[in-house]
Amino acid sequence: MTVLDGLLYIQRHLDRSLAFRYNCRAMMCGSCGVRVNGIERLACSTRLSGIPHAVVAVEPLRNLPVVADLVVAFDPFFETWRAVQPGFVPSAARRTAAEPARIAPDAPERRTIDPHRECISCGICYSACDVVAVSPGFLGPAAITRAFCAVHDSRDAGRKARLDALDRERGCWRCHTHGACAELCPKGLNPVEAIASMKRMLARRALGGVVRLGRS
Amino acid sequence: MYRTTDEQRIRAYAELWPANPRWGVWAWRLQRYSGLALIAYAVWHIVTMAAAARQPERLGPLLTILRHPAVFGALMAGLAYHAANGIRLVLFDAGVDAMRRRAAFWGFLAGAAVIVAVSLGRVVWR
Numbered sequence: 649m650t651v652l653d654g655l656l657y658i659q660r661h662l663d664r665s666l667a668f669r670y671n672c673r674a675m676m677c678g679s680c681g682v683r684v685n686g687i688e689r690l691a692c693s694t695r696l697s698g699i700p701h702a703v704v705a706v707e708p709l710r711n712l713p714v715v716a717d718l719v720v721a722f723d724p725f726f727e728t729w730r731a732v733q734p735g736f737v738p739s740a741a742r743r744t745a746a747e748p749a750r751i752a753p754d755a756p757e758r759r760t761i762d763p764h765r766e767c768i769s770c771g772i773c774y775s776a777c778d779v780v781a782v783s784p785g786f787l788g789p790a791a792i793t794r795a796f797c798a799v800h801d802s803r804d805a806g807r808k809a810r811l812d813a814l815d816r817e818r819g820c821w822r823c824h825t826h827g828a829c830a831e832l833c834p835k836g837l838n839p840v841e842a843i844a845s846m847k848r849m850l851a852r853r854a855l856g857g858v859v860r861l862g863r864s
Numbered sequence: 865m866y867r868t869t870d871e872q873r874i875r876a877y878a879e880l881w882p883a884n885p886r887w888g889v890w891a892w893r894l895q896r897y898s899g900l901a902l903i904a905y906a907v908w909h910i911v912t913m914a915a916a917a918r919q920p921e922r923l924g925p926l927l928t929i930l931r932h933p934a935v936f937g938a939l940m941a942g943l944a945y946h947a948a949n950g951i952r953l954v955l956f957d958a959g960v961d962a963m964r965r966r967a968a969f970w971g972f973l974a975g976a977a978v979i980v981a982v983s984l985g986r987v988v989w990r
Contacts, residue, residue, distance in 0.1 A: 650878070675874050687885060693878045700881055778889050825953055827888035827964070834877055841964055844957050 651706060652680055652691040655718070668718035675834055678770030682718050683707040688772040690834045709775035725774050728787045732795035732813050737806030749803045761797045764842050766835045773829035773839055785818040789829035789839030792820050796842035799849070811853060820846045891969060895949050898942040905939060933988045940983045944976035 652670055659666045670680040673692045680691040685701050688709065696704060712720035742749060751758055773789035774780055780788050787795075795810045814820045820843045829839040916922040929935055952972045956963035 675877065687882060690877075693874060695878050698879055698881050776885070778886075824892050825888065825956060826886070826892055828886050830964070831882060831885035831888070836873055838964065841961075844959065847957060848959060 649696050650692055651682070651684055651689065651694045651696060651704070654696055654704070655691060655706065666718075667716040676768060678768035678772075678834075681709050681770040681772045681775070683709060683775065688776045688832045690770060690772070693834065709771050711775050711777070711780045712771065720771070722769075722771060724784075725769075725771050725788070725790070728774075728791040729769075729794060731787060732791050732798075732810050733806050734791070734794045734798070736798070736801070737804055737809075739803065739805035742803050742805075751802070757800050757802055760800050764793050764837055764839075765797050767793060767837060768835060770834065772832055772834060776828040776832045778826055778828065779822055779824055783818065783822055786822045787814070787819055789823075789843065792823075792846060793837060793839045793842045796846055799846070811850060814846055815850050815853075820850070823847075887966065887969070891949055895946060895953075898946040901942050902946060905942075931988055933984065936988050937980065937984055940980045941976075944979040945973070948972040948976040948979075 652673065655666065655668050655670075659668075668680070668682070668691070670692060671677040672679070675690055675693045678690070681688060682691050683689070683706070684691070684694055685699060685703075685705055686707075691706070706718060708714045708718045708720045712722060712724060715721050767790055769790060771790070777786075777788055780786050792814065795814055798804050799807050799810055823840070823843045825840055825844070827840045830837070830841070833839065912922075912926055916926055930939075949969070949972060952963055952968055956968075962968055
């Protein structure tokens with residue numbers, strides 16, 4: 649029996665007004681993110697028998713406004729996504745190309761992107777992040793990971809705009825490498841690693857600018 | 865490269881309750897507290913040593929305080945922890961993959977503990 653089964657039992661037999669979200673029940677849609685005994689989990693994939701506490705307290709995700717009971721509004725979360733332009737921006741060559749781009753399975757960019765691309769936007773990392781809690785406006789782990797994937801995609805033409813968005817005060821420099829996002833991501837992603845990689849890329853970009861300035 | 869299947873990952877997620885997922889937050893807090901304590905110590909050190917330079921008879925009591933095992937141990941613990949965790953984070957940001965693991969934190973912490981023990985042995989109990 650999972651936490652979601654428990655919530656459904658409560659809704660059907662004890663309190664019909666209980667509000668919560670769920671959909672796929674298979675850890676794919678990311679709808680049922682909640683905090684179980686203070687730890688962010690997907691309700692559909694958290695077995696009650698695996699929780700090492702006698703009492704199970706289920707709360708809504710942190711850092712997002714509560715709409716009702718366990719339902720939160722994701723507007724602040726997706727605002728951060730919007731800031732990094734999450735959609736694919738095709739280059740001029742790609743827009744006019746007759747054939748789709750081919751990226752080999754063993755291409756370096758695919759090996760870089762693959763471990764970071766399975767985000768289901770469940771908001772668990774956003775809730776787990778203590779920097780988001782104290783710095784409203786911080787882009788957060790999910791949005792920066794999305795930017796990481798897009799920036800490393802050779803077909804994408806939105807690289808500069810994304811790097812500019814990440815290079816702001818509330819961009820990736822705000823991350824303090826707590827790592828709670830990586831510890832709790834249900835898909836096993838490691839946003840803190842993606843953020844560190846983006847910091848390195850931004851540092852190289854800044855140093856490149858200094859070198860160019862010295863040469864001119 | 866070996867990758868776990870979705871089924872394995874889902875089963876592992878469902879069956880394992882995460883142990884101390886916010887350890888990194890505590891490591892960061894301790895980093896900040898130890899940094900503030902070291903700044904306070906540095907200010908105190910400069911002020912008292914400047915006073916002792918003018919009045920040499922003050923130096924003896926100062927050294928007695930600094931060589932007290934509790935004071936020296938706390939100072940070295942703060943210094944060693946701040947340095948060890950700082951190096952770990954710098955290496956992580958520089959792209960050393962192994963530094964992202966929890967074991968790296970405990971390894972550096974163990975290194976810091978050895979430094980504290982050796983310095984206590986050499987300075988206080990010699």
